[in-house]
Amino acid sequence: MGLAGAGMAFRGGVGWRLLFVRERAWAWASSLAVLATALPSWAQTATMEETPEEAAVSAPKQVPVAPAPVARVTPPEPLLTDMVYPEGARGEASVELLLTVNTDGAVIEATVVSGPEPFSAHAARSALGWRFTPALREGKAVSAKIRFLARFVPPAPAAAAVRSSPPAERTAEPAVSEIVVxxxxxxxxxxxxxxxxxxLPGAFDDAFRAIEALPGVTPVASGLPYFYVRGAPPGNVGYFFDGIPVPFxxxxxxxxxxxxxxxxERVDLYPGAYPVRYGRYAGAIVAGxxxxxxYRTHGEWKVRLVDSxxxxEVPFAGGRGTAMLAGRISYTGLVFSLVSPKIFLAYGDYQGRVRYDLTSKDSIELLAFGSSDYVTNKxxxxxxxxxxxxxxxxxxxxVLDVGFHRLDLRWNRRWATGTARTALMLGRDYTGxxxxxxxxxxxxxxxxTEVRQQLNDVLRVSAGADVLVESLRQDIAENPRSSDEDLVPGLGEDAKVRDLEKQGFEERRRRDVSAGAFADMAWQATPALRVTPGVRADVFVSGKRSAVAVDPRVTxxxxxxKKVxxxxxxxxxxxxxxxxxxxPGLKPSLEGGLQSAVQSSSSLSYELPAGFTSSVSVFQSFFSRMTDLLSLTRLKAAKNETDGELPPSGVTPPPAVDERTNGGAQGVELMLRRSLARRVGGFLSYTLSRSWRSSGRASGPSGSDRRHVLNVGGSVDLGRDWRFGGRVMVYSGVPSQVAYLQAARNPPRTPPFWRLDFKLEKRWYLQRPHLWWGLSLEVLNTTLNKETLRGSCNAYSCLDETLGPITVPSLAAEGAF
Known part of the structure; x- marks a missing residue:
């Protein structure tokens, strides 16, 4: 029996188009009923297959004198079958699944009938979150097995992507429905x-730490998750989680x-020209x-030497709702007490989500998460x-008390050709x-709020708006003791309360408001060309000051x-x-005006054989009125020593918190990749770049200008559920601080740094694929290498300050059910 007809097409909440094709069996239903008179047991599986439990219940207790007509079973109808194209995959693929749908419409089992990796495993995992109407027999919900065909199509012109051919006809098997991703x-x-x-070795399963392996990303220091991205300082990199801004x-x-x-689900790094739904950042965007x-009961756990x-996740209301809760707690204080009894360090975090499906198109969701870190010293x-x-x-x-909390209530709606979301967020940030x-x-x-609408096969539009109101309270002592000055760069002996306005903290208490509106249009101009112009407008209000920005963007x-x-x-x-x-909680006022940047880039991608992909990108950015204290400190020292403006102490004071600089960055990025989701995967990322700053008469490389950054890594399935991976990271040194303006333009550099990470893991499956436990050993900087973070040079010699070694071992027991 074949497939015929096409169902509705719509975009999922994460921007993927799904096309459902259901089987039409009405033309031969009457013939099947006649045949069922002679073969009643076979007739029950002609459109689908009931589960053994239901079949046993429906079996007659005695053999009837004459065969009775078999009640027609209405197959499940798809309600929610969201699925994204798997990361690292390339090309087209088809995966056939055998799904068990229970009386609540939830998929309780998904078995791969056929299909290649990594598509098959991805489809099976995704199917466990799908929702259907339950199968009905005589008006009663019954469990059933159905066949589902998932066809994966890589990004391609819309007009060509929807073409598909039905699978071969089947007899005496569950019917096949189709979804095109x-x-x-x-x-x-x-x-x-x-x-x-x-x-990824060295990432410790942390989604956001893994971005340091991507091209264009330059770490401030090895092992510390703070990055320059295409020359933009860490303070100009925006962090979002599902559209919610977070401080770190x-x-x-x-x-x-x-x-x-x-x-x-995934982490997206936008190194430049990011979508208009993100705004108010002059560098890159990191979005989780x-x-x-x-929609099923399941869980995960992990126990390490320093935290657990x-x-x-538990469904409720007959599968219409689901609640998910996660958290981490550390016991680093116990570990530190063995090494340094006077230091106590603790951290923790939590995440919670409750979603309820009001209808097949509407859902409400409450998302809460937060984090805290606490350090004391005796x-x-x-x-x-x-x-x-x-x-x-x-x-x-x-020594440190820092954290944040977020509570987000959102309403989601989807229809045949679009999606919409409206959300209200409450939060609190604090630092002591x-x-x-x-x-x-x-x-x-x-x-x-944001609305996305597919107008036709060649045009998609989206528009939205966002607003953020911040009530700040910033209490800073008049004269922080010198031993603590380094904790707050720029707030030294002269940073008294009466001078806070010069430091960018105009008022101890103030209210800031940021509001923006945006719109873009994705236009499939030709089968090969897709253009997405957009614009974003923002209003900034800080105390008594205000500013307006209009940001046009185009990709x-x-x-x-198909490959180029x-x-x-x-x-x-x-x-x-x-x-x-x-x-968290610390924010200068608008006294110095807005920072701005012009970002441009071009890339060429080529799909290689054996699942490899490659890309090369060139970029150039120009920064205006940036707050980059690391670079300003080096430039200001050269200027003051050249002009003889050193204070009596002979040490150049750090720049003010809101002191500005201009600059830019340019470079080339190379990426060669075979998805780590495969049995054997690996990657090579390389960045050759140059970033510079200028302040008055002083100019030169930025404080974290690393000309070369190289990551090479891989992971291999050793068999018997053993897996091993390794990564080498190499980068060149940063500019040293010098005493003269001329030397600051091309200063000496600190020595290069390299490190080796590895990860070895083993799993024991009690029931594939959901019930397992395992052990993993992972080490960052296995070679115990020290890193030079700062250098100071005069006419005769250079003095380097080293850090480390920062080596992080992790021995963990983990599992899932």
């Missing part, structure tokens, strides 16, 4: 899926991600996408008593430093053939003043 192209991004992240993605220092891996619920984490304190006696005692001081000498906190209220992709394509991007972006890095 099409990727909507966003050419100016890198994507990492969960499988690749979990197999990792725990303090070399800590893990603040999100459980099960909550993250929330994983879709599975777990996740569980010190000896001397005090003079009233009778002039000097006493000393041990006191615990708070130097035993209360710095105490900043911010309460946030935000809202956003274009031209496909020469080129992409271009151009964008103007603006951002309010920022700190050197993300510090």
């Amino acid at each position: 099409l990727g909507e192209r966003e050419p100016m991004k890198h994507e990492l899926g969960r499988t690749e992240i979990s197999r 993605l990792y725990h303090f220092g070399a800590g893990p991600s603040v999100f459980h891996p099960a909550f993250v 996408e929330l994983a879709e619920p599975k 984490g777990a996740m569980v 010190v000896m304190v001397e005090e003079m008593t009233e009778d002039f006696q000097l006493i000393s005692y041990e006191k615990t001081k708070t 430093l130097a035993d209360g000498q710095v105490n900043v906190r911010t309460n946030l209220v935000g809202g956003r 274009a992709e031209y496909r020469f053939s 394509k080129v992409a271009h991007g151009l964008a103007l972006v603006h951002q309010g003043p920022s700190f050197v890095g993300a510090v």
